[in-house]
Amino acid sequence: MAIIMDGNGRWGLKHKNSRNLGHKEGLKTVEMVMKYCMKKQIKFLTLYAFSTENWKRPLNERNYLFNLLENYLKERLEKINSEKIKIKILGEKIFSKSLNNLLNFAEKKTYKNSKLQINLALNYGSKKEIVQAFNKLKKKKKISENDIKKNLFTKNIPDPEILIRTGDTQRLSNFLLWQVAYTEIFFEKKLWPDFMNKDLNRIIKKFYNIKRNFGNI
Ligand code: FPP
Numbered sequence: 249m250a251i252i253m254d255g256n257g258r259w260g261l262k263h264k265n266s267r268n269l270g271h272k273e274g275l276k277t278v279e280m281v282m283k284y285c286m287k288k289q290i291k292f293l294t295l296y297a298f299s300t301e302n303w304k305r306p307l308n309e310r311n312y313l314f315n316l317l318e319n320y321l322k323e324r325l326e327k328i329n330s331e332k333i334k335i336k337i338l339g340e341k342i343f344s345k346s347l348n349n350l351l352n353f354a355e356k357k358t359y360k361n362s363k364l365q366i367n368l369a370l371n372y373g374s375k376k377e378i379v380q381a382f383n384k385l386k387k388k389k390k391i392s393e394n395d396i397k398k399n400l401f402t403k404n405i406p407d408p409e410i411l412i413r414t415g416d417t418q419r420l421s422n423f424l425l426w427q428v429a430y431t432e433i434f435f436e437k438k439l440w441p442d443f444m445n446k447d448l449n450r451i452i453k454k455f456y457n458i459k460r461n462f463g464n465i
Contacts, residue, residue, distance in 0.1 A: 249285065250294035250408035250431070252423055253277070254415025255439025268312040273441035275316060284448050285364050286331065292365050292405055294338070296423050300373030317370075318347050321354055328354075332363035338401040339372035367405060374425040377401050402427055410455055414440045430462055 253274055260270020278295065285293045298313060328335065335358045341348045351370070381399035385391050397403065407427045413420075414436045420428070434451050436443065 249290055249292065249410045249412070250296075250424055250428070251281065252296045252411070252413040252415075252421060253440040254413055254417055256441060258415070259439040259441040267309060270439075270441060271309075271313055271316055275320060277440055277443050280445060281443075281448065282333070282364070282366065284445060286333075288452070290364070292367065292408070294367040294369060294402075294405070294408060294424070296369045296372065296421075298339075298370045298372070299422060300339075300371060300376055301422065303371075314343055314347055318350060321350050325354055325357065329358050329361065332361040334358045334361040334363075334365040336365060336367045336405070338367050338369040338377075342371055365405070367402070369423065372401070372423070374420075374422045378426060396426065400426060407431060410434065410451065412436060412451060414438055414443050430460070432458055432460070 256270035256274040257267040260267045335354045416437045
């Protein structure tokens with residue numbers, strides 16, 4: 249399952265007069281979804297936490313988001329590890345030295361875990377990812393689909409079966425463009441901090457009722 253967690257800013261402005269506090273509230277939904285995946289034995293959860301385009305945001309908001317992530321990992325990494333969750337970062341780590349180190353440490357520490365893999369898309373952009381794959385392959389005479397697949401950040405991660413975007417916007421925003429070729433996409437009106445367990449239940453139920461033909465009949 250992959251998620252574009254949209255609507256934190258709007259939620260924060262509406263309820264707390266602060267976009268940043270919307271991100272803080274959004275983190276609670278992240279924890280709820282993590283628990284949900286553990287319970288339902290969903291093995292891969294890919295979260296769009298910061299895009300290559302999000303660098304355009306004001307420094308104050310970027311720093312707030314990075315601090316939120318850093319503090320969260322400092323507080324929770326032990327617990328995450330004990331729950332056998334594996335953390336993987338999708339994107340080039342070009343943050344502060346302390347956050348880069350912590351992200352590398354989290355990946356290393358949880359490498360062998362296999363109950364749930366959380367892929368955090370951070371400084372992630374799908375076009376950049378694809379271009380990077382082509383650059384790695386440029387010496388090859390003929391490039392196959394498999395070559396590209398193996399050179400994306402998501403190598404060894406199955407394509408998502410479900411993509412959810414909250415926040416009442418119907419676009420992909422440069423997220424997993426290659427990987428969602430046959431993904432079922434669910435656009436949700438709710439803002440990310442308002443997204444709940446029961447919304448996930450409804451989506452999963454709907455997903456199981458979809459006949460997926462993958463081009464066949
Ligand atoms: C999009 O909402 C959300 C983000 C760019 C950040 C997502 C971050 C979190 C959910 C919290 C931190 C996550 C982790 C994993 C520690 P938006 O700000 O674009 O909302 P808007 O469309 O209302 O402006």
